[in-house]
Amino acid sequence: MTPYRPELRQVVDDVLAPHFGxxxxxxxxxxTVSELGWxxxxxxxxxxxxxxxxxxxxxIAAGIGRHACALPLISTGVAGWTLAxxxxxxAVVQDGAAVVVxxxxxxxxxxxxxxxxxxxxxxxxxxxxxxxLLLLAIVEVDTAQWTxxxxxxxxxxxxxxxxxxxxxxxxxGRLLLDRVPIxxxxxxxxxxxxxxxxxxxxxxxAALGGALERACALLVEHxxxxxxxxxxxxxxxxxxxxxxxxxxxxxxxLATIAAAITTADGPSVAARSATAAAARAVxxxxxxxxxxxxxxxxxxxxxxxxxxxxxxxxxxWAWRDEAGSQRHWERRVGSATLPGEDDxxxxxxTTVGA
Numbered sequence: 001m002t003p004y005r006p007e008l009r010q011v012v013d014d015v016l017a018p019h020f021g022x023x024x025x026x027x028x029x030x031x032t033v034s035e036l037g038w039x040x041x042x043x044x045x046x047x048x049x050x051x052x053x054x055x056x057x058x059x060i061a062a063g064i065g066r067h068a069c070a071l072p073l074i075s076t077g078v079a080g081w082t083l084a085x086x087x088x089x090x091a092v093v094q095d096g097a098a099v100v101v102x103x104x105x106x107x108x109x110x111x112x113x114x115x116x117x118x119x120x121x122x123x124x125x126x127x128x129x130x131x132x133l134l135l136l137a138i139v140e141v142d143t144a145q146w147t148x149x150x151x152x153x154x155x156x157x158x159x160x161x162x163x164x165x166x167x168x169x170x171x172x173g174r175l176l177l178d179r180v181p182i183x184x185x186x187x188x189x190x191x192x193x194x195x196x197x198x199x200x201x202x203x204x205x206a207a208l209g210g211a212l213e214r215a216c217a218l219l220v221e222h223x224x225x226x227x228x229x230x231x232x233x234x235x236x237x238x239x240x241x242x243x244x245x246x247x248x249x250x251x252x253x254l255a256t257i258a259a260a261i262t263t264a265d266g267p268s269v270a271a272r273s274a275t276a277a278a279a280r281a282v283x284x285x286x287x288x289x290x291x292x293x294x295x296x297x298x299x300x301x302x303x304x305x306x307x308x309x310x311x312x313x314x315x316x317w318a319w320r321d322e323a324g325s326q327r328h329w330e331r332r333v334g335s336a337t338l339p340g341e342d343d344x345x346x347x348x349x350t351t352v353g354a
Contacts, residue, residue, distance in 0.1 A: 005059055011036075012063030021068045021311035023169035030071070030097070039076040039097070047084035054199070054264050058206035058257070065210025065319075068311045070170040072097040072131070074203045079134040082196050086149060086186050097131040101175065102197045102323075107137035109148045109182070116182040118150065122175040125161060126322060133157045133175075136193045147192040150182045167318040168311075191269070198276035200323060202260045205279035208319050209257045212250045212283070212290050215312045219246055219294045239297060246293040249286040256282040270336050277332035284326035287316035 015036070019029050033039065042057035043049025057077055064071050079098035083089065101107075107120035118135065127133065133152040152160065160180070164173040223233040223243055233239045260279035263271050291313040295302045302309040320326065 005055070008056060008059050009063065012060055013066070016063050016067040016069055016071075019067065019069055021308065023070050029069075033071065033073065039073055040080045042077055043080040043084050047080070048089040049080055049084060054202065055261050058203055058261055061203045061206040062210035062213075065207040065212070065315065066214045068168075068211065068214070068308075068315045070168060072099065072126075074200065074207065075099045075126070078196060078200045078203065081199060082134060082136070082149065082192070085192065085195075086188050088186065098134055099125065099127045099131055100134045100136070100196065100200065101125055102136040102193050102200065104137050104147070104193045107135060107177070109137045109150075109185070112179070112181070116148075116150075116185050117179045118177050118182050119179050120175075120177050124166070124172055124322070125175045126166065126170060126172045127157065127161055131157070133161075136196055145190040146187040147190055149186045149188060149192075150184060152180070156180070167314045170318070194273060197323070198273050199264070201276045201280040201329070202257070202264060204319060204322060205253075205257050205260065205276075205283045208283035208287055208316065209250075209254050211312050211315045211319070212253055212286055215290050215294050215309070215316065216246055216250045218309050218312065219243060219290075219297055222298055233297065242293050242297060246290045249289045253279075253283045253286040274333055274336035277329045277336060280324065281326055281329035281333055284320040284329060287320040288326075291316045 015029075015032060022029070037050035038060050040049040041052045041060060042054050043051075045051040061074055064073060076097045076099075078100045082100065101122055103120070103122045106122050107118060109116055109118055111117075118137065120137070125133075132154055135150050135152060137148045160177055161175050162173040164171070166172040220234075220243065223239055226233050228236075234243060256275070256279045260275040263275040266272060294309060294313060298307070298309055301307050302313075304310075324332075
């Protein structure tokens with residue numbers, strides 16, 4: 001992890017604070033973060049990235065959450081990281097945003113003449129108008145399974161994704177592909193699809209963690225400043241208990257995110273998948289609990305257009321189900337920690353994380 005993480009957090013806050021709650025990133029903001037190299041933080045410089053580690057990318061993702069910004073930094077960074085792992089330069093995401101869809105169970109690649117065709121349907125794809133789409137699917141070649149990676153250009157994406165929005169107003173629609181010819185197909189190891197999903201899960205969890213921090217900060221400020229019967233709201237036992245519940249959920253989520261980031265560099269594939277899935281499952285749960293408590297303690301003022309709380313909680317509700325619900329990630333935790341009947345391996349994973 002970089003020794004300059006506090007400084008990185010401060011820079012992220014300075015850049016994003018003026019754009020709190022934006023539903024679509026202004027061109028000037030995207031130009032700024034691109035100039036700073038944020039989209040490709042965590043991608044090796046040798047592959048055209050900005051260098052740095054997953055922890056650095058996670059710090060930037062957390063800043064997106066704290067300031068409730070709709071910046072496609074996570075998907076762009078994961079796209080660049082995927083291409084780098086395939087020995088391809090990250091040129092496809094050098095000058096703009098990109099979106100990764102790692103849904104091998106929903107996409108089907110099959111041979112068609114001298115080339116390949118792609119068919120499938122993926123619901124609720126968060127995308128950026130005018131951006132390419134990086135798709136990952138599983139394909140069988142010579143009885144062996146591979147991860148097939150292809151890039152759909154912006155024009156094809158425009159005709160393949162239905163128009164829609166998520167709770168925050170950001171573009172989100174269903175991806176529909178029917179025997180779409182693939183011009184450029186790259187084959188990677190079968191494990192790549194899961195590795196990409198795990199990395200994206202950690203970064204999305206980090207963004208949720210940042211939003212959880214902001215929601216809890218707003219909650220604490222409100223119950224401290226707001227008074228009833230001559231006393232601050234936090235002086236009432238029931239209010240204090242609910243505020244404590246929200247803080248505990250936030251702290252637990254941040255702890256699982258930290259564990260996932262630490263484990264990401266470890267040798268155990270099972271531990272990496274388990275901690276990534278745990279981070280997403282726990283942050284998804286915390287998103288619902290913290291948003292509920294925050295609105296309960298704010299009362300009607302929390303849903304007014306002028307109050308910042310709804311900007312944060314709508315991010316929490318939208319992001320918690322992005323690329324998989326809480327139950328989906330809980331099942332991933334189970335499949336990663338219970339691959340067979342090896343009780344010794346399960347005990348080692350539970351106690352020492354390896």
